[in-house]
Structures are given as C-alpha cells and as structure tokens.
Amino acid sequence: MLSLTRGLSSLSIRPLHLSAAVNSSVFMKKQKKMDPEVAKQRETRRRKRLEKEIRSMQKHSKKPKPVDELTLDVKSSKNISERRREAVVYSEEDQDEYAVALKDYTRSRNALQLQDDKWMREAIRMQSKALDELKKIDSELWQKAVQPDTNFPLISNGPAHSPPVKGYIAPDGDYIDTTRSWT
C-alpha cells in the first residue's frame, strides 16, 4: 500500500484518497490497537489466575482409583443379617486335635523362615566374599560387577497349578477388556 502511494505522488498525480472505509474490505477485521500496558496486565492477571487455580486443584486433585476388593460391598453388607451363622462348637477331642495341628503348623512355618534366613545370610556372605576377592584381583572388573542392573522390567511367573493337560482342546472365545477407564 505504502509503496504504491509513494510511486503515485512522485508521478504528481492527485494522490489516492485513503481512509478507513477504503482500507477495509468485507474480508478484513478492524484491528483494534491494544494498549500494550493493558494487554500486559491482562496477561499477567490471566497467568496468576491460572496458577492459583492449578495450585488449589493440585491440593484436592489426587483421588486414588478405588480398589474394589478393599471397599465395602454395599449389597452384601445390607443383607448380612440373612447370612449369619452360629459359632461352631467343637468337642474336647477336636479342640485338642486342632491345638496339636496348630502347633505343628507353627513349627513348620518357623522352620521354613529359619531356612530362609540361613539362605539369605549365606548368600550375602558368599557374595561379599566373592566381590572382595574380585576387588583384590581386578579393580575395573569389580567396578563393572557392582553396577546397578539395567535390564528392567524383570518378569517372572509363579508355578502353574498342574502340568499341562494332555490332549486339551481349548474352546473358542474372546477376552474383552472391561477395565473402568476414568477419562
């Protein structure tokens, strides 16, 4: 626009009459000039408001996903009166048997725990000894041996209930994921 008008005036033709009406067409929005201080204030105010809101939200925000097996089952708690039983009365012999079995169980569990402790003590001792010997031999190798593990995640499955059934034909079916999504 500016260059055009410059050229025209140099040709000493009557200059174009420029006005707001001429400049604007139907397709151009009127550019309101924002006072820079006002705009700055507006921006800082908006920023402060947002930060305050974020801070107050973060205080109350962390709602843990409910763990269904640890919450009270409302239906069952309402009709619990229907499902009460009287306490079972054991005879003297049964009580003695129970007490003897309980003691045997406790002893076996204790023995297992002592075995575990022994294994752990021995493992730590042997590992420390091996690492000490390695340090004496080669300091660099010891450094490498003592670095933290990086091949995470370590996944291991527990034992199966039974060995695989021979000649088992699995039925056709689908697994549909019905996990509750909170978004």
Place this chain on the structure above:
Amino acid sequence: ILQMLRRASVLKEAVRCASLREKAGSIPASVYEPVFHDPREFPEHEQLNIRMQGYDYVPLENFQGLVHRLSKRFGFNVVDSYAVAAQTEKVVSYRPNSTMVDQELGLSLYDRVVRISDVPAPRLQLLVNILRAHTPVGVKITVKSHEKADEDYRYIPDVLLKQRQDELKMLDDPQIRKNLGWE
C-alpha cells in the same frame, strides 16, 4: 655480589625450613570439619517397584506381606506397600463351530505393589531369587524402577487440572504471544 646474594638466599631458605608448619606438613581437612565416612560399599539402585499380579487375591496379599518382610530382612527400606485398582476382563467362550455364547465370566486381575529403596546393586538379585522360590500359584512378579507413570497410574486423572495446565503452557506459545498484543 652474586655470591653474597646466593649466600643470603640459602640462609633465608634455611630459616624457612626450620618453621614448624613446614615440618608438620599441610593441614588435613579433619582439623576444621569432622570427616563423615559413607559406610555404603556398593552403588545403590533408585526406587524399585515390585509389582505382583494375580487372579486370586488371598494368596496374593499374603505374598505381598512376605515380600515386605523379606525386603526388611535384607535391610532394604520399604517406602510403600499398596494395592492398585484391578483390571477386569470379560471372558466369553463360544459353543464349538458357532458364535453362540456358551459361558461368560468376569475375571479381575488384582494388583499389589511393594516399593523399596536403598538397594545395594548386588543384593537385588538375591532378593529376586528368594522371591521366585516363594511365588505362589498364579502370581506374576514384575520388578522395575519406579517412574512417575507408575505413581500416576494409581490415581484418577484430573481432566480439569490438565486443561488448566495446558492453558498455562499455551500462554508461552510464541504464536499466541504475538496475538496478545504487547510484545
């Protein structure tokens, strides 16, 4: 004159060497500040998550208790031991050679996590070995380093908070800053 200077410098050196400070040597750091010796001999892992998943939560919870106890036995610091919301799935089995629904089951995969820290690098493998020996039927263990995503997975995502944070980030976007009008 040179000879005189040399003799003088030799005398000066002799005088300097006689000082007690130089006989004693440089002052060790322990004179002004106590020396705290770090008793740890191996580098340590960051916080680790031991995640246990299974379809039966009774042995799973007992196993969680065992993991907690064994980690304490080894001397690791147990930061947190918690449950996470279960993943549910619907299992649909069809009658043979058709899509007629035979059985519909709802299964939940329960989740328990034990978070440990202060784990010396060589000792982790010993813990993993003993856990693998004790894993109950049907439980899957995953050992991995703790990340923010793992912590966020426990909580319901707050959509409004995310919106506000995105708005705040948007204010820093150069395109939008131009339209604000004061830069």
